[in-house]
Amino acid sequence: MLIYFLDMFGTAVFAISGVLLAGRLRMDPFGIVVLASVTAIGGGTIRDMALGATPVFWITDTNYLWAIFITCLVAIVAIRKPRQMPWYFLPVADAIGLAVFVAIGVEKALRFGATPMVAVIMGVMTGCGGGVIRDVLAREIPMVLRTEVYATACILGGIVHTTALQLNADVNVATLAGIATTLTIRLAAIRWHLSLPTLAPRN
Amino acid sequence: MLIYFLDMFGTAVFAISGVLLAGRLRMDPFGIVVLASVTAIGGGTIRDMALGATPVFWITDTNYLWAIFITCLVAIVAIRKPRQMPWYFLPVADAIGLAVFVAIGVEKALRFGATPMVAVIMGVMTGCGGGVIRDVLAREIPMVLRTEVYATACILGGIVHTTALQLNADVNVATLAGIATTLTIRLAAIRWHLSLPTLAPRN
Amino acid sequence: MLIYFLDMFGTAVFAISGVLLAGRLRMDPFGIVVLASVTAIGGGTIRDMALGATPVFWITDTNYLWAIFITCLVAIVAIRKPRQMPWYFLPVADAIGLAVFVAIGVEKALRFGATPMVAVIMGVMTGCGGGVIRDVLAREIPMVLRTEVYATACILGGIVHTTALQLNADVNVATLAGIATTLTIRLAAIRWHLSLPTLAPRN
Numbered sequence: 001m002l003i004y005f006l007d008m009f010g011t012a013v014f015a016i017s018g019v020l021l022a023g024r025l026r027m028d029p030f031g032i033v034v035l036a037s038v039t040a041i042g043g044g045t046i047r048d049m050a051l052g053a054t055p056v057f058w059i060t061d062t063n064y065l066w067a068i069f070i071t072c073l074v075a076i077v078a079i080r081k082p083r084q085m086p087w088y089f090l091p092v093a094d095a096i097g098l099a100v101f102v103a104i105g106v107e108k109a110l111r112f113g114a115t116p117m118v119a120v121i122m123g124v125m126t127g128c129g130g131g132v133i134r135d136v137l138a139r140e141i142p143m144v145l146r147t148e149v150y151a152t153a154c155i156l157g158g159i160v161h162t163t164a165l166q167l168n169a170d171v172n173v174a175t176l177a178g179i180a181t182t183l184t185i186r187l188a189a190i191r192w193h194l195s196l197p198t199l200a201p202r203n
Numbered sequence: 204m205l206i207y208f209l210d211m212f213g214t215a216v217f218a219i220s221g222v223l224l225a226g227r228l229r230m231d232p233f234g235i236v237v238l239a240s241v242t243a244i245g246g247g248t249i250r251d252m253a254l255g256a257t258p259v260f261w262i263t264d265t266n267y268l269w270a271i272f273i274t275c276l277v278a279i280v281a282i283r284k285p286r287q288m289p290w291y292f293l294p295v296a297d298a299i300g301l302a303v304f305v306a307i308g309v310e311k312a313l314r315f316g317a318t319p320m321v322a323v324i325m326g327v328m329t330g331c332g333g334g335v336i337r338d339v340l341a342r343e344i345p346m347v348l349r350t351e352v353y354a355t356a357c358i359l360g361g362i363v364h365t366t367a368l369q370l371n372a373d374v375n376v377a378t379l380a381g382i383a384t385t386l387t388i389r390l391a392a393i394r395w396h397l398s399l400p401t402l403a404p405r406n
Numbered sequence: 407m408l409i410y411f412l413d414m415f416g417t418a419v420f421a422i423s424g425v426l427l428a429g430r431l432r433m434d435p436f437g438i439v440v441l442a443s444v445t446a447i448g449g450g451t452i453r454d455m456a457l458g459a460t461p462v463f464w465i466t467d468t469n470y471l472w473a474i475f476i477t478c479l480v481a482i483v484a485i486r487k488p489r490q491m492p493w494y495f496l497p498v499a500d501a502i503g504l505a506v507f508v509a510i511g512v513e514k515a516l517r518f519g520a521t522p523m524v525a526v527i528m529g530v531m532t533g534c535g536g537g538v539i540r541d542v543l544a545r546e547i548p549m550v551l552r553t554e555v556y557a558t559a560c561i562l563g564g565i566v567h568t569t570a571l572q573l574n575a576d577v578n579v580a581t582l583a584g585i586a587t588t589l590t591i592r593l594a595a596i597r598w599h600l601s602l603p604t605l606a607p608r609n
Contacts, residue, residue, distance in 0.1 A: 056456045132340070141341065
């Protein structure tokens with residue numbers, strides 16, 4: 001199933017952004033895994049707690065944890081010189097993960113009986129929540145609170161997603177429309193250097 | 204219903220304190236809405252998660268979200284010059300919101316079978332939790348941990364509330380007694396400049 | 407029951423580490439109680455929220471709260487001069503509390519149907535979560551993210567615990583083996599000055 005694969009991809013990408021920040025702060029391996037984990041599954045965890053969808057998703061399906069652990073191992077071993085990657089690699093991967101996370105958050109909230117407005121909020125929370133917790137643990141003012149286009153892309157993606165459903169679009173069509181919206185806006189923002197989300201220098 | 208109206212009023216007032224802090228940190232519109240939201244509904248959200256009262260309150264009743272959004276719009280448009288308000292306006296409004304939030308937290312905890320001691324803690328958490336999350340996101344040491352009279356007012360209000368109920372007072376009477384206690388102590392603290400909660404300069 | 411007694415002991419010890427940090431930050435009595443509480447019951451609270459074990463444990467059994475309150479009173483009154491304690495007193499007490507907390511987290515997660523891997527994570531979360539929240543509230547980068555041996559001890563203790571159960575060991579034997587593992591590693595780390603967890607100077 002494509003969405004599930006993309007979900008794992010997003011989990012791995014978000015984990016990498018946690019690994020990179022942990023590396024910059026010279027954290028030990030445990031700190032790296034923790035920061036990778038909260039970035040990758042923190043948003044969905046708060047969403048599930050608020051919805052009452054407990055046990056939360058990564059307790060039921062441990063593939064998410066394996067995706068994080070393997071990513072951390074690979075990242076620690078292989079990516080010793082992050083500057084040698086093309087600069088757009090991580091932002092683009094992050095945009096794909098973000099778009100999928102938002103769509104999954106919207107879907108899950110609707111399945112638990114949320115209104116469209118709440119579903120959009122849950123989508124944004126799923127996409128942005130992990131990064132907020134990561135930044136709080138690293139003692140940064142959360143990046144998403146200061147990089148307008150990041151959260152805005154999530155909100156618009158969520159609105160397109162829920163509006164399509166209310167117009168009786170097929171679930172898959174609505175989901176893909178939402179993902180495409182979030183992704184397009186993020187990619188446009190990256191292309192024209194409106195922001196560099198996970199790699200931007202922090203003050 | 205008076206309590207419900209006051210609850211919305213408190214939500215709006217707490218949202219404003221989030222908007223003001225976000226403005227001082229030069230956050231973008233999304234950051235403003237997030238900081239306003241966590242301040243207004245963060246405490247009640249943690250309370251509901253701990254009680255198992257899920258989906259949490261703002262998922263079931265979206266009026267809270269509308270109160271926050273409208274407050275943000277009005278605040279962004281109208282309050283360009285916060286210094287022109289009388290200095291006591293926000294602290295007094297905040298005290299009213301705080302007193303109501305504490306009473307609502309106590310009531311909800313008791314309804315879910317909590318003991319009086321736990322109910323008082325849940326009242327304090329409802330009143331103070333949002334401000335703590337706001338300050339953590341803004342990378343401040345939470346104000347309530349350093350402004351004694353703020354939390355003390357909540358604790359005493361909660362104790363009066365639960366004690367009145369244990370003495371078989373009418374629910375409405377007990378609630379109003381609790382609200383009056385919290386409010387009186389806060390207003391006294393403001394009147395004699397014992398603290399300036401939401402507008403005090405930070406270190 | 408020994409485990410329950412040790413659980414209360416751990417709660418009190420963790421509360422003290424919150425009191426000490428609050429004292430260093432010159433917090434008022436309310437701030438002290440809050441920081442003591444989140445340190446002592448924060449990890450277990452997140453664990454219970456994620457598992458859906460609500461109302462969370464300290465709502466059902468208020469002995470935890472009493473243990474914290476009494477500890478705060480005693481700590482505020484008696485420990486005016488923390489430097490006069492032998493330097494190893496708090497780290498050793500903290501190690502005992504940590505080992506018990508991990509075992510309790512593992513047990514509870516398994517009781518709620520978690521896999522062994524998730525149970526280990528829940529054990530680590532129970533043991534380390536409170537300290538992370540304490541440090542976030544005090545605006546520190548969480549100590550456990552930078553003191554490798556601390557979390558490593560929890561992970562190994564949890565692995566021994568769950569592995570013993572999978573090898574059909576008696577529940578009590580497995581629990582004690584897990585506790586012994588965590589405790590031994592921590593004590594070794596303290597003995598050979600590999601780290602000084604709750605009293606270490608912070609940058």
